[in-house]
Amino acid sequence: MGMRQTTLSVALEVKPESFDHLSGLLDALRDRRSQNPSGGTGPFADFLTTVPAVHFMSLTAFPGFDYDPLFVIEANFDGAPGPFWAQLETAIGPDLRAFLRCCKRPLDHTGPLYDAVTALDSRAPIAPYLEARTLTPTVYHHGNRGMTRDRILDEGKLFLGTRTELAQSNDGGPSPYRKLTPVEIHAKLRAALLPQFGWLDQKAPARIPFTQSVGDYLRLAWFVLLVVFALSIPGLVLKSQLSWQWYVALCVGLFAVFTGVLYRMGKPLPGTATPTRFSFLTFFLRHLLVPVAIAVAAYVAIAATVSAPVWSWLGHKAFWPAWKDMAIWAAWSGASIAVTVAGILVWLRWLERRDASQDAPPVDPKMLREMARREDWIPQNHMGSVVLIKPGVLRAILIRVGHHGLHLLLRAQKAARNGYLGSMRTIHFAHWARVNNDSRLMFFSNFDQTWESYLDDFIEKAHAGLTLAWSSGVGFPPTRFLVKDGASHGRQFKEWARHSMAVSRFWYSAYKDLTAEQVERNYRIACGLRKKQLSEKEAAAWINDL
Template sequence: MRQTTLSVALEVKPESYDHLSSLLDALRDKRSPDPSGGVGPFADFLTRVPALHFLSLSVFPGFDYDPLFVIEANFDGEKGPFWSQLEAAIGEDLRVMLRCCKQPLTRDGELFEAITAADSRAPIAPYLEARTLTPSVYHHGNRGMTRDRILAEAALFKATRVELAGPAGTSPNPYRRMTPGDIHARLRAALLPGFGWLGEKAPARIPLAENVGDWARLTGFILALVFALSLPGLILIFEIPWPRYLILMGVVFAGFAVALKRIGVALPGTATPTRFSFLTLFFKQLLPLALFLLVYLLLVGAIGTPVTMLLTGRGGESAWRDTLEWLAWGLVSLPVTVAGIVFWLRVLERSDSSQDAPPVDDRMLRAMARREDWIPQNHMGSIVLIKPGILRAVLIRVGHLGLGLLLRIIARNGYLGSMRTIHFAHWARVNNGSRLMFFSNFDQTWESYLDDFIEKAHAGLTLAWSSGVGFPPTRFLVKDGASHGSQFKQWARHSMTVSRFWYSAYKNLTADQIERNYRIALGLRKTTLTDKEAALWIEDL
């Protein structure tokens, strides 16, 4: 079943900020005395919203804008049924909170007025669905694992611990004298009566159609990006004879290269040690790049040939040849276009201002600290202003789209590279694209979580966040930036707010433990294992 990540961001009346915050605190206290939840009157979340993994309700104070009320949810299935289930669970509480928000000036205003009127019983789910934001980038840690499956395999893991420990007071434990294959057979036989689903084939975490769709979308994105970057050459070749075209491309590229060599170095005090090199990456990927450009010519040529035939009246063979030739001339201009964009970006980066010591509200910092580290999981929400300018507006959209599509390919087994701490995370643009919002549900402390990012995924983090106002100095969109550990963490803390209401359906499970439970269950679904297979499987027990 597909996992869904979404958020709803609603502007709050400034005079209602404190009241809305108190409503969220009251809802949390009503649910459970434990900030992590899971018991108490609002255990309805476990039954009436059966697909929910994580949910947060936050209110961001107003500095540059009016306050913002954000509902963030991660669940299984489509958003329509989810909003209806959520309304059934806490609909009237949400209605009172919505009355603290500003009425939209768009066509949603009438719907808002209907649901917030005195004594209104109008359903709020349609309004929340209409106001739902699509993430610009999202990551699902334990991808393809439904909430029910996570809970079922967690229960199975606990049962294995009981079975392997044996009855109290008995000795010796029979499992200690068995081979790995015999341990698997006996453990499976003991657990099968209580977990009948072990006799069924495991559902595919990523179905074939979804897998093909991921690759198709990434491929389509790259093809479209290459075509767009080739457009200057595709236009110029119509007007300039090819010898002059080649000379022009060579001269312009050389000019950009010389300028980039001069301004590409880090400004004093902003460089961070790195072994990453664009030139090294280029030469390592030279053969795959050449193969991709060949595929690009063939695929885009096949798409463009019918268009050429329609516009020029040429035959199929002639149109195919002319289309390929035209696309090839466009590829000649590709390095020039990229060099020009990089030069423009680097000029902007050198003029960017960063916040060395952004102010942090001590009272809010204490409130955040009180709600952190109660369980193995934590939650954070952040909003930052986006730097102005057309290039930044394009880069944040294209960069986030590409990063999101790439994550769907490389992060499929519960981990993001070597990081094993993220359950769900996403970015989204709010306030007409002028601010960038980030939410994450993660394991361990906030400090260790960001340290993990800084050490292992700083390039991706810099790409996703470098368009934020005050972000640490960046080079070429992915270098430096988040690698300034202390400065980045202060900047991130400044942008955060208190997670006043946060719910986790499996509060004691880390992302790593969920994957461990999955591997154990996968082995127990099999009727037999060879000793070699069992020896590898038994390492997770």
């Protein structure tokens, strides 16, 4: 049975007069950990044992511009939140209490917990307060999904063991592995490493258990059905009031009007277009036509089955005649979905054409230098960002529906389950969450390589998903239909992202020398060595990772 991976954050408003003091406390915690910003060594190495489930953790203080400053605890770990918070309190409880005293007292039901935790000489447990203030991400991605921290560390040690064995197996003489076939290399290497790594004789736990996989697909299917139902509601209402002739005429007329308006409004405003081969029509015909048809058919069948007993009782009909009546009604409403979608797109595009974007958002030079000083010490880096969310009813609905759909898709999509966003595998953990009564959008990411190359990867390989997730942010580059342009404005997007970032004053990585791709390489090597024998084909593929 695979262990649950958890991504969460706690966002707390800071007293403005205490922001500098909080920043100093965070820096002091970092300095106690290690003088080297890469971390993971020195006095803070015991963090590995006191918080044994954590993969990555950051403590960030965002300065206040539109709101009071914000203190955010971001964590990615194995298991449930309760034990993690308890372990964190054991590790740095006095520091956490000092941080919380810099924060404002919440006005909701958690106020008494805050009072108990921050009182003078208080020894009240901190974990219940942090658990009560925990935010659930709206979208998250796990680059090495299903890999526990202990497994990543163990397989990292195994990889180093293979390096040592291959390099030193004959005390500097000719390697005995040089003339062996891949099958023989596997057998000899396994025999040499088994005494040191006895777990190679154990069956590897499933990274994504069967029940979890089924749950991912079922939740996505249920979400799609709910969206189809919501989009069909106008059709349900109209069909109940109109004859089929008037209903068809109204739907055809509205669809023609909406598509005509979209044709004129869909063109980019001067200077905002980005080169792209993406076509909504091509994408729909290749990827969405069959799923949409299946979803509508499933909706018709389910709606008829659910409503038939009631209609049978009201209309004094047998079940099957009643089911047929309901199926016809549901089918008529399903046919109106295209009209509803076209109307929503007209409304959305009308808003997008009036959105303001920032061509050169201001960035504090001192903060920029501080962020740059802390980057690129190890193969991994970290970023945190908070942006305002554009107002309006449609935007409020779209950011919730869009984020939830993107989240479910990332859990079910094959490429994302294998750690890829688009074609990029540089992300360990990333998530979005809404804060300040859903008026701001917060993003955190733990990734490989430099910040510049990370965003370049996003812009080139996953710009549509990035635009969908972030296009509701105030000042985001000009966007069309939620996914086009937007993040493809490379320079403008990077400056907007830098403007929204803050210094990661404390950041911890449990395996600071491993990239997301190296974790997968170690995993493949370990899977091969767990097997007592490999076929020639399996061995030939396996040896490429050595």
